[in-house]
Amino acid sequence: MRWSHAFIPTLRDDPADAEAVSHKLLVRAGYMRQLMAGVYSMLPLGQRVRSKVMNIIREEIDAIGGQEFMLPQLHPKEIWDRTGRSETMADIMMTFTDNKGAEVVLGPTHEEIFATVSLELTSYKQLPQLWYHIQTKFRDEARPKSGLLRVREFTMKDSYTFDLDFEGLDAQFDRHYGAYVRIFERLGMSAIAVHASSGAMGGKESVEFMVESDVGEDDVAHCAKCGYAANVEKATSAVPPIEDPSGSSEVERFPTPGVRTIAELASFDGGAAPDRQIKTLVYLLNDEITLVLLRGDHVLQEQKLMDVTRTTKARPAQPDEIKALLGADAGSLGAVGVEGVRILADEGLRGRTSMTTGANENDWHVRGVDIDRDIAVTEWVDVREVTDGEACPECGSPLRVFQAIEVGHIFKLGTFYAETLGVTVLDKDGKTIPIVMGSYGIGVERNMAASVEANHDDRGIIWPIEIAPYHVVVTVLRPDDERSIEVSSKIYDDLAVAGVEVLLDDRDERPGVKFNDAELIGIPYRITIGPRGIDNGVVEFVERRSGETREIPIDAIVAEVAALVI
RNA sequence: CGGGCUGUGGCGCAGUCAGGCAGCGCACUGGUCUGGGGGACCAGGGGUCGCCGGUUCAAAUCCGGCCAGCCCGACCA
Numbered sequence: 001m002r003w004s005h006a007f008i009p010t011l012r013d014d015p016a017d018a019e020a021v022s023h024k025l026l027v028r029a030g031y032m033r034q035l036m037a038g039v040y041s042m043l044p045l046g047q048r049v050r051s052k053v054m055n056i057i058r059e060e061i062d063a064i065g066g067q068e069f070m071l072p073q074l075h076p077k078e079i080w081d082r083t084g085r086s087e088t089m090a091d092i093m094m095t096f097t098d099n100k101g102a103e104v105v106l107g108p109t110h111e112e113i114f115a116t117v118s119l120e121l122t123s124y125k126q127l128p129q130l131w132y133h134i135q136t137k138f139r140d141e142a143r144p145k146s147g148l149l150r151v152r153e154f155t156m157k158d159s160y161t162f163d164l165d166f167e168g169l170d171a172q173f174d175r176h177y178g179a180y181v182r183i184f185e186r187l188g189m190s191a192i193a194v195h196a197s198s199g200a201m202g203g204k205e206s207v208e209f210m211v212e213s214d215v216g217e218d219d220v221a222h223c224a225k226c227g228y229a230a231n232v233e234k235a236t237s238a239v240p241p242i243e244d245p246s247g248s249s250e251v252e253r254f255p256t257p258g259v260r261t262i263a264e265l266a267s268f269d270g271g272a273a274p275d276r277q278i279k280t281l282v283y284l285l286n287d288e289i290t291l292v293l294l295r296g297d298h299v300l301q302e303q304k305l306m307d308v309t310r311t312t313k314a315r316p317a318q319p320d321e322i323k324a325l326l327g328a329d330a331g332s333l334g335a336v337g338v339e340g341v342r343i344l345a346d347e348g349l350r351g352r353t354s355m356t357t358g359a360n361e362n363d364w365h366v367r368g369v370d371i372d373r374d375i376a377v378t379e380w381v382d383v384r385e386v387t388d389g390e391a392c393p394e395c396g397s398p399l400r401v402f403q404a405i406e407v408g409h410i411f412k413l414g415t416f417y418a419e420t421l422g423v424t425v426l427d428k429d430g431k432t433i434p435i436v437m438g439s440y441g442i443g444v445e446r447n448m449a450a451s452v453e454a455n456h457d458d459r460g461i462i463w464p465i466e467i468a469p470y471h472v473v474v475t476v477l478r479p480d481d482e483r484s485i486e487v488s489s490k491i492y493d494d495l496a497v498a499g500v501e502v503l504l505d506d507r508d509e510r511p512g513v514k515f516n517d518a519e520l521i522g523i524p525y526r527i528t529i530g531p532r533g534i535d536n537g538v539v540e541f542v543e544r545r546s547g548e549t550r551e552i553p554i555d556a557i558v559a560e561v562a563a564l565v566i
Numbered sequence: 567c568g569g570g571c572u573g574u575g576g577c578g579c580a581g582u583c584a585g586g587c588a589g590c591g592c593a594c595u596g597g598u599c600u601g602g603g604g605g606a607c608c609a610g611g612g613g614u615c616g617c618c619g620g621u622u623c624a625a626a627u628c629c630g631g632c633c634a635g636c637c638c639g640a641c642c643a
Contacts, residue, residue, distance in 0.1 A: 011576095012577075012578080016577090017572090018636090034635090036635085037635065139643095411643075510601070510604070511601070511602045514603085514604095515603050530602060
């Protein structure tokens with residue numbers, strides 16, 4: 001491609017509405033333009049990268065036995081009604097009514113649709129299967145952000161496996177795991193696999209692939225020593241036991257005027273340190289009012305609460321609901337003596353004595369609370385959010401908690417879809433059994449952006465060679481110089497013949513402009529051709545990432561570059 | 567959905583408080599010079615000031631409504 005004829009609209013300034021590095025760079029370097037919130041047009045460079053990302057994914061999924069399909073984006077809402085997901089995913093589902101009056105869904109994902117196709121599977125002899133497609137998804141995210149990282153229309157490779165039993169599922173899951181690891185490597189990212197909450201998917205087990213980034217939307221707890229890794233929505237840690245002073249024989253009420261927070265009670269004369277307090281939260285779990293008890297210095301992880309209680313809808317109680325239940329405002333709540341209400345206590349409180357908590361009367365607290373003796377705990381649960389520096393639950397080393405981008409997510413779905421949609425086969429004994437499913441997603445554009453987040457410097461993008469829009473840019477310093485034209489045209493043609501993807505910068509621009517543009521758009525290698533070098537029979541060869549520069553004889557450059565990139 | 571901010575030429579912005587010629591930088595077109603890190607000079611083209619309505623002799627500017635985008639939070643396979 002000749003740059004003089006290419007549409008590569010680079011910008012000197014960062015776009016005003018971008019925050020994330022990948023967002024700024026992909027717009028500035030002419031890869032994409034925004035059309036509306038969470039919707040982007042891919043320009044030629046962007047489309048080249050996107051298509052290379054898709055090809056890498058395709059290669060790796062084909063390599064584990066995948067069969068590529070292309071399922072529709074338009075779905076009858078009725079199918080989604082059958083699995084109940086038109087309810088559970090209602091807030092992100094794009095729907096419209098067609099001219100006949102039928103309700104239509106723009107597919108946010110394709111479990112239902114692949115499962116519908118799989119209805120034609122009838123015998124155990126046809127299993128296992130691994131089906132996938134790379135298709136546009138629509139999700140009406142309440143808040144699109146960070147360029148390609150969170151959008152409303154995007155491309156996803158989603159694969160689905162169909163097995164006779166859970167052993168088969170495990171094997172397909174493991175193969176996907178391996179394929180995903182290879183994909184992220186080829187995209188130039190170090191992704192770590194973490195245990196995750198399956199959320200709305202309803203699966204029994206899922207693994208997320210996470211790339212550390214300060215624009216990531218998830219928090220991950222990771223142990224560098226033993227490799228333990230989990231989304232904080234699921235992570236646990238080892239809490240060092242606390243020696244309580246020998247218990248008092250009874251609960252004692254005491255006045256605490258104006259005290260409403262853990263911190264205030266900690267500094268109150270006669271109060272207690274945060275780790276010697278019981279924090280009482282009031283929640284509605286699927287509309288059932290519930291007390292959730294935590295150590296004063298611990299933080300509730302709402303997703304863990306929802307998972308452990310199998311709740312689909314959870315919210316903190318409103319102030320008036322709290323008052324009606326316990327007779328006091330938040331800040332003076334306690335579970336001592338409370339009966340007839342579900343009381344969940346975090347494991348961090350197990351066996352604690354001589355604790356301090358609210359008295360359910362404003363401006364009063366109680367101390368000397370012995371949990372086993374004084375509180376009617378319904379269930380002990382682990383609902384505490386892990387924080388940075390706590391001990392790894394596996395090996396005891398300090399955990400690091402960091403932000404990360406979710407670049408892939410694989411689920412063991414089990415038989416939910418098979419059962420609700422009636423996907424069954426006959427086994428060896430002629431018995432009807434539901435198919436065991438898995439689903440495996442990876443967002444194409446999000447991975448593009450995540451790769452930029454992981455591969456850039458202050459001059460621009462540094463693409464990994466496999467997804468760079470071009471392998472090499474040939475920069476002609478003096479397009480008005482005949483010898484320069486001759487030499488560069490020959491190198492350009494020979495590289496192309498050798499299978500190297502090359503961009504020829506033949507624009508009538510100052511050298512500085514060309515160098516800056518080449519570095520901004522992130523082409524891995526640059527060949528610089530100028531009269532000075534030609535006099536000596538050489539061209540200059542620069543590696544984008546290291547900046548390392550060498551002079552190479554004109555007649556050797558093509559072979560040299562071809563050996564590097566092919 | 568709650569809170570905050572912003573819509574002025576392709577991009578980045580000033581002008582709005584205090585109503586009175588629509589500006590600046592970059593980019594773009596033609597030309598001269600220049601030529602190894604966003605060069606200089608000369609001459610140009612391009613804007614319903616987000617939309618609708620109101621106030622006024624006069625509205626980018628004041629008032630009302632709406633729309634859009636960004637950020638924080640809520641939410642989120």
